[in-house]
Each structure stands twice: as structure tokens, then as C-alpha cells.
Amino acid sequence: MLTIDQATYDAIVAHARRDHPDEACGVVAGPEGSDRPERFIEMVNAAGSPTFYEFDSTELLRLYRDMDARDEEPVVIYHSHTATEAYPSRTDIGLAQEPNAHYVLVSTREHGNNEGPVEFRSYRITDGEVTEEEVTVVPTPSREEAPTRSTD
Amino acid sequence: MAIEVRIPTILRTYTDGQKAVDAQGDNLAGLIADLEANHPGIRERLIDGEDLRRFVNVYINDEDVRFIGGLEAPLSDGDQVTVLPAVAGG
Numbered sequence: 255m256l257t258i259d260q261a262t263y264d265a266i267v268a269h270a271r272r273d274h275p276d277e278a279c280g281v282v283a284g285p286e287g288s289d290r291p292e293r294f295i296e297m298v299n300a301a302g303s304p305t306f307y308e309f310d311s312t313e314l315l316r317l318y319r320d321m322d323a324r325d326e327e328p329v330v331i332y333h334s335h336t337a338t339e340a341y342p343s344r345t346d347i348g349l350a351q352e353p354n355a356h357y358v359l360v361s362t363r364e365h366g367n368n369e370g371p372v373e374f375r376s377y378r379i380t381d382g383e384v385t386e387e388e389v390t391v392v393p394t395p396s397r398e399e400a401p402t403r404s405t406d
Numbered sequence: 407m408a409i410e411v412r413i414p415t416i417l418r419t420y421t422d423g424q425k426a427v428d429a430q431g432d433n434l435a436g437l438i439a440d441l442e443a444n445h446p447g448i449r450e451r452l453i454d455g456e457d458l459r460r461f462v463n464v465y466i467n468d469e470d471v472r473f474i475g476g477l478e479a480p481l482s483d484g485d486q487v488t489v490l491p492a493v494a495g496g
Contacts (some may be wrong), residue, residue: 279493301494308494311470318490327415331493345496349461351416352491376476 255387256356257378258282258291258330261394265294267360267372270334273299277307282330283321283375291329291356299333306345307333330376332358338387350379356387377389378398409437409481412488420445429487434464435477437487452489453477461492 262282279299282291295317300310309317321327325369331352335343340361341371342350350357361373408428410437413421420426427445431437443450452462464471464489472478480488 277417281493304496306494308492311472311492312490314463314490314493315465315468315470315488318407318488333495341494346459349492349494351414351461355414 255389255390256330256358256393257289257390259392259394260389262291262294263391264372265296266358267374269296270332270360270362270372271365273334273365273368274366275301275304277304277334277335277336278362279307279331281317281328282332283324284329284359286325286327289329293324304336312315317327322362328352328355330340330358331355332360336362336366340375342377342379345383347379348380353380358389372401408483410486411437411441412486414490417448420448420451420460431481433477433481434466434471434479434487435473437481438477458479461494462491463492464488465490467478 256360269280270279275298275404280296283295284290297305297309299311301308311394340359342359346357357377357379359375359377364370365372374389375386377387378387408445410426412426413424418424422426429437429440431440437450438449448489452459452464458464458471466474466479466485
């Protein structure tokens, strides 16, 4: 099961809406082994495409160095589908290389850049096998602990 | 010549769970050959045929090796090599 706070959930949805019709992507980092997605980090989709996403390689290095320095790991890796359902594509499954991450998919196919319900689903993807899991959205923790958007 | 190689989670099965290992080589190809000698099977995860796999990123210090010669990229004592799987999909 993925437990995620409301502010982080909203931030992922907002990013997906904003980048529609291109796919949006990013990470929510958290303390290693905690399974708590706490630090929301938008990434640039270097592919700039409605059917593909890829983190920019230089940004990827910076992201992982930063997480390493903070003893974090990518708890959530999210991206959007803009014309299809929020289910991992064959490409998503083939390229999933973080066995501990929750892979979140958001679909903006219904409302695009506009307000309105979006599909928000989460999966484990290991060795080519997809397992959907429940998503529980909890109230955002108090301000001291609230996730902040990375500024770099 | 010691070069620290940072290993991503998905490849730590080859390094007994270690996040970083030391290896040697004058260039990236040599380094990967040395890694393979100590951690059999890891080469296959980095290289497809004669080239680096498309969705595995390798960096020497701050540079993606694709921009500095790929497998021929030279290494010096004290360099740090980082392997990171691409985060990508469709």
C-alpha cells in the first residue's frame, strides 16, 4: 500500500495537469527504508513527449547525489499518461529499475490541463511483474514536517 | 589505481549489497572488465553487445560518459564512477 499526504498528492496531480499533453515525471524521496514519501521533486521530462518520459541524465545524477547525502531513496517515482489509462505501459514495465519504489501513474486523459478528477494509481514493478496497490491519502503533516518543493 | 564505483540498488545483488566498490582501469571498458572479474554478471547489465546499454547511465565524476568517449572514456586515480539506471518509460 502507498500512503501519501494530501499536499504531495495534489502536487503530483498539479504537475501532471500543467505539463499535459506531454508526460510529467518526478520523484518523492523519503528516508531510506521508511517507505514514507516526504520530499516532492519535480523532474524535467527530457523527452518532452506525450508518449515517453525520461529524467535528464545530469539532473538524475544530481538527484541521486542529493538523496544519498540525505540518506534518502526514491519512495515514489511518478509520471503521467496523457491519452491512456493510468496503468504501466509495456515500456514502463521494461524500464522499471527501482525495485523498492512505488510507481505512481496519473492519467490526464479526461480533463487535460483543466480541473476535474484524475486517475491516480500506484504499482510495484519488479522483474517485469506489475502489482497494483491501494493508495491511501492522509492529511498533510504540520508545517514543520510538510514536504517542501526542491529549489534546485 | 583505485576508482570508487557507486552501485545502484538494482545491481547490488552483484556486490553483496555494497553501495560502492573499488575497481581499476585506464578507461571505462577496462574498469567494467575489472568489475566483472570481481562481480560476475555485472558486465551484462551495463553493456549490450559492444556498447553501454541505452537505459543505464554511467558518470565519471560529474560527466555522463556518453559525452566524453563512452567506453573509451579515460580514468585517473581518484575518479568516482557512478552507475544509475535511467528513470524512463512510456
